[in-house]
Amino acid sequence: MEIYKKPLTAAEIKAKARELGADLVGIADGAKLDTSHITQLDGDRAIVLAKRLNDGVARIRRWDDRHKYYNDELALTHLEETSLELVYWLEDCGYPAVIVPPTHVDPSQYQDRPKEHLAPMLSLPHAAVEAGMGTLGLNLQLLTPEYGPRIILTAVLCSVPVECDQPMKDALCLGPTCGRCLKTCPGDAVLEWDRDWAKCDPHRSPHGFAQLTEHLDRIIEANDAATRKQMLRSETSFNLWQSILRGSGVITGCRRCADVCPVGADYEQMLASAHQEIPENTPAKERRLSAMTGAVPEKHRRFIGVLKQI
Numbered sequence: 001m002e003i004y005k006k007p008l009t010a011a012e013i014k015a016k017a018r019e020l021g022a023d024l025v026g027i028a029d030g031a032k033l034d035t036s037h038i039t040q041l042d043g044d045r046a047i048v049l050a051k052r053l054n055d056g057v058a059r060i061r062r063w064d065d066r067h068k069y070y071n072d073e074l075a076l077t078h079l080e081e082t083s084l085e086l087v088y089w090l091e092d093c094g095y096p097a098v099i100v101p102p103t104h105v106d107p108s109q110y111q112d113r114p115k116e117h118l119a120p121m122l123s124l125p126h127a128a129v130e131a132g133m134g135t136l137g138l139n140l141q142l143l144t145p146e147y148g149p150r151i152i153l154t155a156v157l158c159s160v161p162v163e164c165d166q167p168m169k170d171a172l173c174l175g176p177t178c179g180r181c182l183k184t185c186p187g188d189a190v191l192e193w194d195r196d197w198a199k200c201d202p203h204r205s206p207h208g209f210a211q212l213t214e215h216l217d218r219i220i221e222a223n224d225a226a227t228r229k230q231m232l233r234s235e236t237s238f239n240l241w242q243s244i245l246r247g248s249g250v251i252t253g254c255r256r257c258a259d260v261c262p263v264g265a266d267y268e269q270m271l272a273s274a275h276q277e278i279p280e281n282t283p284a285k286e287r288r289l290s291a292m293t294g295a296v297p298e299k300h301r302r303f304i305g306v307l308k309q310i
């Protein structure tokens with residue numbers, strides 16, 4: 001028997017998501033994202049939700065500051081609760097729904113190499129572009145008109161037959177003539193319309209699985225019991241324990257590229273005074289930037305948009 005489905009509109013779903021705590025919301029066509037590896041039945045739409053990251057920690061210049069990790073983790077927890085409440089509401093209206101968090105990877109892809117980058121099961125920045133919420137920047141971070149890249153994302157998959165949003169045509173990114181994300185990056189991971197994930201991962205997840213296995217390896221390989229005991233009680237163990245406890249430093253970490261990005265209505269008022277200088281910039285980084293043409297590769301054009309002529 002077909003369960004009763006309450007007729008819903010895209011505007012009603014967005015209003016509910018905002019009422020529950022989302023700062024931004026857009027709706028993407030699930031067929032454009034291929035959600036069938038997550039759900040065969042309930043992925044016709046991806047409702048993408050964003051919560052802004054607070055500016056107070058964005059003004060802290062150190063990339064490896066625990067307050068940043070912790071505040072961002074709380075924003076994610078808030079957004080996850082918002083997503084769950086939205087799922088219950090959609091299901092009460094007759095539409096089964098599934099949450100996709102920003103960091104979910106497919107365990108079957110893991111090949112016993114902790115340092116190898118694993119792509120998430122669904123790229124939420126790409127889903128957000130399809131949902132008309134923003135465009136991708138030089139290092140493929142999502143930029144939004146409201147908060148630039150200083151947001152965290154989840155998606156709710158649901159086969160609710162409502163209208164989809166359309167991607168923006170014009171790029172929000174200012175391209176290599178800006179390049180502030182590259183200048184600041186502590187891992188030197190920013191490429192032209194790409195990111196070296198192997199270099200970024202130890203920063204964006206500084207106390208994650210790779211660091212845990214590395215630390216345990218070193219403990220196992222230590223020569224004597226006294227050294228092993230000392231390593232077990234070290235600051236590294238303490239940071240790993242704290243991170244496992246809350247996820248801060250594992251699912252949240254470096255976001256220097258987001259903090260210094262001038263895109264977003266919040267930047268001038270809240271952040272510009274903290275980030276005039278970029279202390280991590282070097283002549284080598286300047287040379288790499290000036291060698292860039294800004295030409296957007298075909299495969300990224302839909303997601304980056306048309307750059308302004310500067």
Ligand code: SF4
Pocket residue numbers: 063139181184185186187188189190195199200201203204254255256257258
């Ligand atoms: S998250 Fe940090 S390491 Fe990764 S690209 Fe941004 S600034 Fe670089």
Ligand code: SF4
Pocket residue numbers: 137138139143172173174175176178179180181182257260261262263
């Ligand atoms: S910092 Fe500049 S180059 Fe980097 S994403 Fe933002 S606008 Fe684009």
